[in-house]
Amino acid sequence: xxxxxxYKDRQFLAVIGDEDSVTGLLLxxxxxxxxPPDSQKNFLVVDGKTDTATIEEAFERFxxxxxxxxxxxxxxxxxxxxxxxxDTYTAxxxxxxxxxxxxxxxxxxxxxxxRRVRRLFGE
Amino acid sequence: MEGLLFNVxxxxxxxxxRGYRNGLLxxxxxxxxxxxxxxxxxxxxLGPAYGDFLASLPPNPSTSTLAAKTTDKLVAEFRxxxxxxxxxxxxxxxxxxxxxxxxxxxLLITGTLHERDTRELxxxxxxxxxxxxxxxxxxATNIEELYNSVLIETPLAxxxxxxxxxxxxxxxxxxxxxxxxxxxxxxxxxxxxxSHPDMAGTxxxxxxxxxxxxxxxxxxxxxxxxxxGTELSKADRKKLYPNFGLLYPEGTLMLSRADxxxxxxxxxxxxxxxxxxxxxxxxxxxxxxxxxMAGGSGSDGKTLEDMxxxxxxxxxxxxxxxxxxxxxxxxxxxxxxxxxxNITWIAECIAQNQKERIGNYISVF
Amino acid sequence: MSGAADREAVFPxxxxxxxxxxxxxxxxxxxxLLKRKSEALTKRFREITRRIDEAKRKMGRVMQIASLSxxxxxxxxxxNIGFQIQESARSARFRLRTKQENVSGVLLPAFxxxxxxxxxxxxxxGLGKGGQQVQRCRxxxxxxxxALVELASLQxxxxxxxxxxxxxxxxxxxIEHVIIPRTENTIKYINSELDELDREExxxxxxxxxxxxxxxxxxxxxxxxxxxxRDNAAMDAEMKAKREAKAALELENGAPEEVADATAGPxxxxxxxxxxxxxx
Numbered sequence: 103x104x105x106x107x108x109y110k111d112r113q114f115l116a117v118i119g120d121e122d123s124v125t126g127l128l129l130x131x132x133x134x135x136x137x138p139p140d141s142q143k144n145f146l147v148v149d150g151k152t153d154t155a156t157i158e159e160a161f162e163r164f165x166x167x168x169x170x171x172x173x174x175x176x177x178x179x180x181x182x183x184x185x186x187x188x189d190t191y192t193a194x195x196x197x198x199x200x201x202x203x204x205x206x207x208x209x210x211x212x213x214x215x216x217r218r219v220r221r222l223f224g225e
Numbered sequence: 226m227e228g229l230l231f232n233v234x235x236x237x238x239x240x241x242x243r244g245y246r247n248g249l250l251x252x253x254x255x256x257x258x259x260x261x262x263x264x265x266x267x268x269x270x271l272g273p274a275y276g277d278f279l280a281s282l283p284p285n286p287s288t289s290t291l292a293a294k295t296t297d298k299l300v301a302e303f304r305x306x307x308x309x310x311x312x313x314x315x316x317x318x319x320x321x322x323x324x325x326x327x328x329x330x331x332l333l334i335t336g337t338l339h340e341r342d343t344r345e346l347x348x349x350x351x352x353x354x355x356x357x358x359x360x361x362x363x364x365a366t367n368i369e370e371l372y373n374s375v376l377i378e379t380p381l382a383x384x385x386x387x388x389x390x391x392x393x394x395x396x397x398x399x400x401x402x403x404x405x406x407x408x409x410x411x412x413x414x415x416x417x418x419x420s421h422p423d424m425a426g427t428x429x430x431x432x433x434x435x436x437x438x439x440x441x442x443x444x445x446x447x448x449x450x451x452x453x454g455t456e457l458s459k460a461d462r463k464k465l466y467p468n469f470g471l472l473y474p475e476g477t478l479m480l481s482r483a484d485x486x487x488x489x490x491x492x493x494x495x496x497x498x499x500x501x502x503x504x505x506x507x508x509x510x511x512x513x514x515x516x517x518m519a520g521g522s523g524s525d526g527k528t529l530e531d532m533x534x535x536x537x538x539x540x541x542x543x544x545x546x547x548x549x550x551x552x553x554x555x556x557x558x559x560x561x562x563x564x565x566x567n568i569t570w571i572a573e574c575i576a577q578n579q580k581e582r583i584g585n586y587i588s589v590f
Numbered sequence: 591m592s593g594a595a596d597r598e599a600v601f602p603x604x605x606x607x608x609x610x611x612x613x614x615x616x617x618x619x620x621x622x623l624l625k626r627k628s629e630a631l632t633k634r635f636r637e638i639t640r641r642i643d644e645a646k647r648k649m650g651r652v653m654q655i656a657s658l659s660x661x662x663x664x665x666x667x668x669x670n671i672g673f674q675i676q677e678s679a680r681s682a683r684f685r686l687r688t689k690q691e692n693v694s695g696v697l698l699p700a701f702x703x704x705x706x707x708x709x710x711x712x713x714x715x716g717l718g719k720g721g722q723q724v725q726r727c728r729x730x731x732x733x734x735x736x737a738l739v740e741l742a743s744l745q746x747x748x749x750x751x752x753x754x755x756x757x758x759x760x761x762x763x764x765i766e767h768v769i770i771p772r773t774e775n776t777i778k779y780i781n782s783e784l785d786e787l788d789r790e791e792x793x794x795x796x797x798x799x800x801x802x803x804x805x806x807x808x809x810x811x812x813x814x815x816x817x818x819x820r821d822n823a824a825m826d827a828e829m830k831a832k833r834e835a836k837a838a839l840e841l842e843n844g845a846p847e848e849v850a851d852a853t854a855g856p857x858x859x860x861x862x863x864x865x866x867x868x869x870x
Contacts, residue, residue, distance in 0.1 A: 112688060113682075113685045113686045114682050114686065115684070115686065115735070121670075121672045122289070123657075124672070124676065125660065125671065125676070126656055126731045126734075127731060127735060128675050128676060129660075129675060130684055130728060130734070131682060131728070132683075132735060133676075133682060134679070134680075135679060135680055144682070145676070145679070147672075147676065172701055173738070175738060192749065194699075195699075197701075197742040197743075199738060199741060199745060201649065201653055202649070202650050204577070205288070207650065208650035208653070210643075213646060215745055215748065215749075219639045219642060219643060288661070289670075332674070335673070335677045335678075336673075336677070398714045400718075401717075403717075403718065404717055407718060447717070447718055447721060448718060450721065451714075451717050451721030451725075457714070457717075465717075528666075528723075529722070530719075530720065569661070573657075573658060577654040578654060579655070579658050
C-alpha cells in the first residue's frame with residue numbers, strides 16, 4: 103500500500119499533448135520548470151515529428167523518475183502511440199489520465215482505465 | 226491630380242486587388258458554412274474560393290491545418306502583388322509586412338532567451354513577416370548577438386534604436402518589447418503615409434491615417450485594459466501608447482491614469498465610436514475589472530475585441546470606395562485575415578460541436 | 591483415519607485439539623470480518639467506477655469547451671500563442687494537495703487543487719491584442735483542470751481499491767477454502783486419534799485389571815511400584831527437557847502428557863478395578 107511519503111510531495115501535474123492542449127493547460131497554470139541546473143519541464147509538446155521514443159521517455163520520466171508529480175495528463179491519441187506502456191501502467195501514483203485533444207474527440211473505448219471498469223462489470 | 230498618373234504604375238495592382246476583394250466570402254457564404262456538419266462539408270463550401278489550396282488536405286483536416294492552408298493562399302496572393310508592385314507602392318507593401326516581422330522577431334527573441342534551437346522557430350514565423358535575412362538571426366546564440374543582427378539585418382532597426390537596448394531584451398517582458406516595437410512601427414508608418422511625396426495629401430494618406438489612427442487607439446485601449454493587475458507600471462504603460470490617433474493626446478493621457486474599466490471608459494468618451502463600444506460592452510460585462518468580457522458562455526453579447534474587429538472591417542470595406550489609393554492593399558490584407566479567422570472559428574465550432582456560438586464571425590459583405 | 595485429507599502436521603493430543611479449535615474459531619471470525627470489509631469496499635468501488643464512467647464522459651465535453659476558448663484566443667490574438675506560452679511558463683500556479691480518506695481501513699488518497707498566489711506567468715500575454723480572451727481562457731482551462739483533478743482522484747481511488755479488494759478477496763477465499771477445511775480436518779483427525787487411543791487404553795487397562803486376579807497381591811504391588819518409579823523418572827526427564835527447550839512446544843507437550851496419562855491410568859484404575867470387573 104502506498105505510504106504517506108509516497109505522495110505528500112506530489113504537487114504538480116504533468117502533461118504530454120499536442121500544442122493546443124499543452125497551451126491551454128499551461129494557461130491554466132500547471133506549467134512548472136525546475137531550478138536552472140537541469141531545468142526540467144513538466145510538459146511535452148508532441149507534434150507529427152516527435153518520435154515515439156521521446157514520448158515514451160517523457161512518460162517514463164513523469165511516471166517513475168519524478169516524485170513531485172501527482173497527475174500525468176496525456177492526450178488520448180498520443181497515449182495510443184504508446185498504448186502498451188499506458189495499459190501496463192497500473193500504479194496509483196501518479197495517476198495517468200487520458201484526455202481528449204482538440205482534433206481527436208474522446209473515445210471511451212480506448213481508455214485503459216475505463217476498459218478496466220468495463221471488464222470488471224463484464225460489459 | 227493623383228488620378229492622372231496613378232494607373233501608369235499602379236493600375237494593374239489596383240485591378241488585381243479589387244478582383245481579390247470580390248473573391249472574399251460573403252454573408253451568404255458564411256451562412257452556408259455555418260450549416261455544415263463536418264469539416265469536410267466546410268471544405269466543400271470553401272471549394273470555389275480556396276479550391277487549389279485545400280485540395281491537398283486529408284479528409285476531415287484539423288482546424289489548424291485548415292487555417293494554415295487558407296493563410297497560404299493569402300501569402301501567395303500577397304507575394305504576387307508585391308512582386309508586381311513598383312516604386313512607392315512596393316515600399317508601402319514592405320511597411321505592411323513590418324508588423325508581422327515584429328511578431329517574428331519577438332518569437333526569435335523568446336527562442337534565443339530560452340536557448341532553443343532557433344532554426345525550429347522559422348517554421349512558426351508568419352510567412353508575411355518573412356525577410357530574407359531572417360535565417361541569419363537564427364545563428365545568434367546569445368541575446369547581444371541577436372540584438373546586433375536585428376539592427377544590421379532587418380528593416381526593424383529604427384524601431385529598436387533609441388528605445389530598446391540589448392539589456393532590455395533580456396530584462397523586459399517580451400510583450401513590452403513587442404508593444405514598444407509596434408508603437409514605433411505604427412508611428413513610423415503613420416509618418417510614412419503622411420510625408421512621402423507620392424502619398425501625402427492623396428486618398429492613400431487619408432484612408433491610411435484613419436486606419437492607423439484606429440489601430441493606434443485600439444492598441445492603447447487594449448494595453449490599458451490588459452495591464453490592470455499586472456506589474457506594468459503606469460509610466461511604462463504610457464510609453465507603449467502610440468503618439469497619434471484620435472485619442473491622442475488627451476485621451477491617452479487619461480488612459481495612462483486609468484485604474485479600472487470605468488477610467489478607460491471616461492478616457493475614450495471623447496470619441497463617439499469608442500464611447501458606444503464601451504457602452505455596449507459595459508452592459509454585457511458589468512463595471513469594474515476587465516468587465517468587458519462577454520462571459521464564458523455569452524453568445525449574444527459582443528466583446529470589445531469583437532467590436533474593434535467589426536470597426537476595423539468597416540473601415541477596410543470603406544477603403545474600397547476610394548480610387549487611386551494604396552490603402553486598398555492594406556484593407557484587402559486585413560479583410561482577408563479576418564476571413565481566415567472567421568473560417569477557423571467556424572471550423573473550430575464545428576469540430577468542438579459548439580454550434581451555439583458559431584455566429585460569432587464578422588462579415589461585412 | 592483422516593490422515594489422507596489435507597491437515598496440519600500435529601500430534602493428536604488434547605492440547606493441540608484445543609489449539610485447533612481456537613484456530614478454527616479465529617478463522618471463522620476473521621472470515622466474517624474480512625467478508626464484511628470486502629463488501630464495504632466493493633460497494634464503494636462500484637460507486638467510484640460509476641462516477642468514473644460519468645466523469646470521463648463529462649470530461650470530453652469540458653475539454654471541448656476549453657478548446658473552444660483557446661480557439662477564441664487564437665481568433666482574437668490573430669496568431670498562435672502556443673510557443674510564447676510554453677516559453678514563459680515558469681512556476682506552477684495550479685498545484686495539487688493530497689489528502690486521505692479512510693474507507694474500511696483503506697486509506698484512499700484524494701487530490702485537491704489550489705492556486706498559488708502571486709505568480710502569474712502570463713499576465714502580459716496578449717497585451718496589445720486579445721488579453722481579455724487570454725484571461726478568460728485561463729479561467730476556462732483552470733475549471734477544466736479542476737474537473738480533471740477530480741477525475742484523477744477517482745481514478746487513483748479506483749486503482750488502489752481494485753488492488754485492495756483483490757487482496758481482501760484472496761484472503762477471504764484462502765480462509766474459506768483452505769484454512770477452515772484444513773483446520774476442520776485436523777480436528778477430525780485429532781478426535782479420531784484420541785478415540786483410538788482411548789479404546790487402546792481401555793483395552794489395555796482391561797487386560798491390566800484382569801491380571802491381579804491371577805497373581806498374588808505382593809507381586810502385583812511391587813510391579814506397580816516399579817512401574818511408577820520408571821514412569822516418574824521418565825516424567826522428570828521430560829519435564830526438564832520441556833523447560834530447557836520450549837521452542838519445540840507441540841512435540842514436548844505431547845510426550846509428558848502421554849506419560850502423565852500413562853501414570854495416572856494405572857493408579858486410577860487400581861482404585862476402580864473392581865468396578866470395571868463388575869461391568870465386564
